Amino acid sequence: MNLASIFSVLSNITGLSDTLKEELSEKAGEEKYKAHQIIHAAGQMENRLYFIESGFARNYYYDHHGNEHTVRFWKAGDIVFSHEGYYNVPSYFYTEILEESRLITLNYIILHDLDNRFSEIATVIKAILIKYQHEEYEKQKLIALPAEERFLLFRENNPNIFKKAPSRIIASYLHITRETLTRYIGRN
Known part of the structure; x- marks a missing residue:
């Protein structure tokens, strides 16, 4: 398994010691998934983080009415980290x-061990959490806009999502109906 892509992403956050790279090389796994596979369900304990080497994924939940709400998208080069999973x-x-994806995985138990022995891991986790917090802030700013502005800004900033995700998923992310999204796409 080649970890060059994840080492490149992590090195943009902080320098990585050769010892840490060796440990990651020994302990990381690789998983392949087909489109539409659920790799984690609500109520379960997430037991590992994922680095998306290739592919595309999302996070979502169901509200008390049974409506689906997409909260985040991940593309190749992104790290799927769950603070719930990390804290069990x-x-x-x-x-x-x-879409068909290849993921590099690392069990949270192993991550805890590495965090205790390598200061770089704490820096990486903090950077990931800050990135997620920034993305959440940007999403809240987006959702505060009128619906059509929301659509236009999101499409401008994320054209690939419109190529990869079905309209119902994009609509759930934008907090609009599928019909409204279709109307906006038709007009623009």
């Missing part, structure tokens, strides 16, 4: 692979 708490999110 059940998550209420589902994680779905949206």
Whole structure:
């Protein structure tokens, strides 16, 4: 298994010692998934993080009315990290692979061990959490906009999502109906 792509992403966050790279090479796994596979269901304990070497995924949940709400998308080069999983708490999110994907995985128990021995790991985790917090802030700003502005801005900033995700999923992310999204796509 070649970890060059994940080492490149992690090195953009902080320098990695050769010893840490060796440990990651020994302990990381590789998993392949087909489109529409659920790799984590709500209520389960997430037991590993994922680095998306190739592919596309999303996080979503169901509200008390049974409506689906997409909360995040991940593309190649992204790290899927769950603070619930890291702290051994059940998550209420589902994680779905949206296109055939190859993932590099690392068990959270191993990550805890590495975190205790390598300061770089704490830096990486903090950077991931800050990135997620920034993405959440940007999403809240987006959702505060009128619906059509929301659509236009999201499409401008994320054209590939419109090529990869079905309209019902994009609509759930934008907090609009599928019909409204279709109307906006038709007009623009």
